[in-house]
Amino acid sequence: MKLIIFFLGISTFCFSQKFSFIYETKYKLNSENPDDVNSDNMILDLKNNVSIFRDSLDRRNDSIKLNGGIGRYTMGVENQFYVKKNLAQKRIEKVITYLAKDYLLPIEEILDWKISSEQKMIGKYKSQKAETTYGGRNWIAWFTTELPFGDGPYIFNGLPGLIVSIHDSSNDYSFNLIEVKKGDNIFDARTKTIKIDWKKYEALAKSYFNDPFNLNSRGWKTATFTDANGTTVAISVKNKELQNYILQENNPIELNHKINYK
Incomplete structure (x- = not known):
């Protein structure tokens, strides 16, 4: 006892x-x-x-x-x-x-x-x-x-x-x-949240894939950026690079929610 x-x-x-x-x-x-x-x-x-x-x-x-x-x-x-x-x-x-x-x-x-x-x-x-x-x-x-x-x-x-x-x-x-x-105190800085489901999650992911730099919401049609070598590059080129990266690195931990990007 x-x-x-x-x-x-x-x-x-x-x-x-x-x-x-x-x-x-x-x-x-x-x-x-x-x-x-x-x-x-x-x-x-x-x-x-x-x-x-x-x-x-x-x-x-x-x-x-x-x-x-x-x-x-x-x-x-x-x-x-x-x-x-x-x-x-x-x-x-x-x-x-x-x-x-x-x-x-x-x-x-x-x-x-x-x-x-x-x-x-x-x-x-x-x-x-x-x-x-x-x-x-x-x-x-x-x-x-x-x-x-x-x-x-x-x-x-x-x-x-x-x-x-x-x-x-x-x-x-x-x-x-x-x-x-x-441990220290369990600090939580992410308390103001928007509740979503997996369908909405997929919509967010596809929104990022289609517009990685969020240009559409800003009303921008075209944009440029300057790389480390000082070369000016169209944002569409950078978009394509990011999209290829997403397609290549598409092995999520929740494999049953893997997104078919198009």
Whole structure:
């Protein structure tokens, strides 16, 4: 009985504290080029079953905004990893920032975890295997009850401990825990949002693809820019470059919502 009370005391203490979990994130936006791998450290800030997952630059950008500064300007809508979770209410929301506006995209896909008996050490944590499907991909995760938080990177959650490693079966996306820190306040600079669904998300993405520099809304017919060499180039040339880039880097984490650009 004393052991149970002691464990509950530890668990209660852990859940009342603020933690930051840093994940090394690797992803391939061009699935046909295995050597084209993006890498970033992304951070899961967690307190009392509420969390925000974002890349390190987004986290820094939020801090700047809350202190009266001007945040980073995001051009496109794809390949953004900003996710808010309320685990108690089972609410997961993805925030898309585009043209200085924040759009809230609810994630309603249910994670049906299959927990395996297979175990192994990942770093210093005894971890257990689990699998699920999300976004048209099969995912293999490893979680540890030594960190008693039912959360994880990106939208992933709902296991009996923190997810320390997860990747899809094609190895296009992976998240691996590399550091645990006592967290600061979970600051949220993206509270004024416009709610959208996946259909609206696709419309925003196609709007960016057709007019990357938002010239139409400004009433501009033509424009030029000067490159690093001082050469003046028509904006239509730059538009074409960006469109080709979008077409080549079209391997979203939600593969079932991959956009067919035309």
